[in-house]
Amino acid sequence: MEPTRRHVVVVGGGIAGLAAAWHLRHEDGDMAVTVLDGASRIGGKLHTSQVAGIPVDEGAEAMLARRPEGKELARMAGVGGELADPAAVGASILSRGALRPMPKGQVMGVPSDITGLVRSGVLSPGGLARVPLDQILPATLITSDVSVAAYIRARMGGEVLDRLVEPILGGVYAGRAEMLSLDATMPAVATAARTERSLLQAARAIAAKAPKDAGPVFTTLRGGMGGLPEAVAAASGAEVRTGVMVRELSRTREGWRLVTGPARAPETIDADAVILAVPAPAAGRLLSGEVPKAAAELARVEYASMAIVTLAYPRAAFPEQPSGSGYLVPPVEGRAVKAVTFSTVKWPHLAEADPGVLVLRCSIGRLGEEAVLQRDDGELVALAMAEMAEVMGVRGLPLDSRVTRWGGALPQYEVGHLDRVARVRAAVAVQPGLAVCGAAYDGVGIPACVASARTAAAAILAHLRERHGGEWREDQPAAGGR
Structure with missing residues (x-):
C-alpha cells in the first residue's frame, strides 16, 4: 500500500514563507506543499519595478552578505550568478546641518575610535568630550534587557545616541x-x-x-531583490496560490484545517502541518483559538509604517555628483526624510542601464510619524525633492518618480523581545505540526528571515518523521535542485 502523501500549508508568501516551502520540498520531494498569500503577488516587501526605465527595488534593496543564509538561498534557487556587490563607497550622516562621513570602526553607531569620531565631525565639541568619560565611569550593571537608549546614553551621552545610534537603528x-x-x-x-x-x-x-577580508557587507541581485521570491517559489515546486486569505486555523484529529475565502463562500483546506509566515498580528489572529498564549504575545508586537520615494534625475541636475552610497538623518535634525540611498552610485550595475540618470531612494516615516505618511503621493514626492534641493543642491524636476507605501511593515523589537519570542515558540511547540517564522522573531533582514524559515521547516519535518516514521524514506528524491 502506498504511503499517504504528506501535505503542509505555508501561510504567507513573503521570503520567509517561500524559503520554508523550499526547505520542506528540498528535504522531501514527495511532500505536497501549498503556499497561501492574501496579496495579489508573492514576495511581500520584496518587489521591483521600473523608474525611468531602470529596475529599482520598492522594498529591501539588499541583504547582508556576511550572513550566509540569503546568498545560499539565492544560489539554491538558481540565481546565485545574479548576485552583485555594491561600489566601495562610504555613507554619511546629516548631522548639525551638514553631510559628514560615517565614523570608521563604529558598531551599530557605537564609536570604537575617538580619532575617527573627531574627524567625522558628527558630534559637537561637548558631545565629543562626553564620550571618553565612558572609560572612567562606574560600570553600568545590566542584568536584564534594557532599551538601547538607556544603556548608550548612560555610557557615552546623548549625542552618540541621538546622532549615531538612533539613525542607524531607524534605518x-x-x-x-x-x-x-x-x-x-x-x-x-x-x-x-x-x-x-x-x-x-x-x-x-x-x-x-x-574579518578584514570578508568582502562587502551587502549584496543584491542584478535585476533587483524582488526577483528572489519568484526564483525561490519556482525552485521549490510548491503550489503557490495568491489572493487567498486564511481566516481561521483549527486542529483536527489528523492535523490542521484552514478556512479561506469570504464568509459567504468559505473553502476549507486540510493539512498535516502548518507554518505561519505572516506578520505578528495576522499570526496572532490565526492562533487565537488554538494557541491563545502565543496569540496574546504576538498581539503586543508593534509595527512601524514607512514610505519610499524613488526619484530619477538627470545627472546634470546635481551640481556635484554624490560620492557616497547615501546618508542617514538623525531624528533630532527634525526632517521628514530619514535616509537617502543614491542607488545608481551604490550599485554600479544600475548605472549601466542609463549612465545619464541618477536614481535615488528617500525613506520617510518612523514609529510615531504616521501623520507625515497621511500626505498624498504628490506631497511625499515634493518632500523628497525639497530634501535633494536643500542638501544636494539639485536643480529642476525629476525625470520620473515612484511612491511605495509600506503600512505596518517593520516589527518593533521592544525591550523584552527575545523573551516574548521564546514564549511564543514554547506555546506553539506543544501543538504538533505547527510552526512560525518571519521578520517578527529573529531579525528583519532577508538572511534572518530565511534562517527562521529553515528552523520552522526543520520542526515540521521532525514532527512528520515522528508521526509517519514507517512511511518516511530517507533516500527519496528531493525537489529544489538537490
Whole structure:
C-alpha cells in the first residue's frame, strides 16, 4: 500500500514563507506543499519595478552578505550568478546641518575610535568630550534587557545616541531607541554590557574581531531583490496560490484545517502541518483559538509604517555628483526624510542601464510619524525633492518618480523581545505540526528571515518523521535542485 502523501500549508508568501516551502520540498520531494498569500503577488516587501526605465527595488534593496543564509538561498534557487556587490563607497550622516562621513570602526553607531569620531565631525565639541568619560565611569550593571537608549546614553551621552545610534537603528527598524531592545537589536553590544565596564573598549574589541577580508557587507541581485521570491517559489515546486486569505486555523484529529475565502463562500483546506509566515498580528489572529498564549504575545508586537520615494534625475541636475552610497538623518535634525540611498552610485550595475540618470531612494516615516505618511503621493514626492534641493543642491524636476507605501511593515523589537519570542515558540511547540517564522522573531533582514524559515521547516519535518516514521524514506528524491 502506498504511503499517504504528506501535505503542509505555508501561510504567507513573503521570503520567509517561500524559503520554508523550499526547505520542506528540498528535504522531501514527495511532500505536497501549498503556499497561501492574501496579496495579489508573492514576495511581500520584496518587489521591483521600473523608474525611468531602470529596475529599482520598492522594498529591501539588499541583504547582508556576511550572513550566509540569503546568498545560499539565492544560489539554491538558481540565481546565485545574479548576485552583485555594491561600489566601495562610504555613507554619511546629516548631522548639525551638514553631510559628514560615517565614523570608521563604529558598531551599530557605537564609536570604537575617538580619532575617527573627531574627524567625522558628527558630534559637537561637548558631545565629543562626553564620550571618553565612558572609560572612567562606574560600570553600568545590566542584568536584564534594557532599551538601547538607556544603556548608550548612560555610557557615552546623548549625542552618540541621538546622532549615531538612533539613525542607524531607524534605518533598520524605523523605530525609536527609547523603546528598542538592546538584547534584540544590538546583541554584541548587549553581551559586552554584561561583561565589560567600558563600552568604548568593548566596541574596539568587537570591531577588531570583524574579518578584514570578508568582502562587502551587502549584496543584491542584478535585476533587483524582488526577483528572489519568484526564483525561490519556482525552485521549490510548491503550489503557490495568491489572493487567498486564511481566516481561521483549527486542529483536527489528523492535523490542521484552514478556512479561506469570504464568509459567504468559505473553502476549507486540510493539512498535516502548518507554518505561519505572516506578520505578528495576522499570526496572532490565526492562533487565537488554538494557541491563545502565543496569540496574546504576538498581539503586543508593534509595527512601524514607512514610505519610499524613488526619484530619477538627470545627472546634470546635481551640481556635484554624490560620492557616497547615501546618508542617514538623525531624528533630532527634525526632517521628514530619514535616509537617502543614491542607488545608481551604490550599485554600479544600475548605472549601466542609463549612465545619464541618477536614481535615488528617500525613506520617510518612523514609529510615531504616521501623520507625515497621511500626505498624498504628490506631497511625499515634493518632500523628497525639497530634501535633494536643500542638501544636494539639485536643480529642476525629476525625470520620473515612484511612491511605495509600506503600512505596518517593520516589527518593533521592544525591550523584552527575545523573551516574548521564546514564549511564543514554547506555546506553539506543544501543538504538533505547527510552526512560525518571519521578520517578527529573529531579525528583519532577508538572511534572518530565511534562517527562521529553515528552523520552522526543520520542526515540521521532525514532527512528520515522528508521526509517519514507517512511511518516511530517507533516500527519496528531493525537489529544489538537490
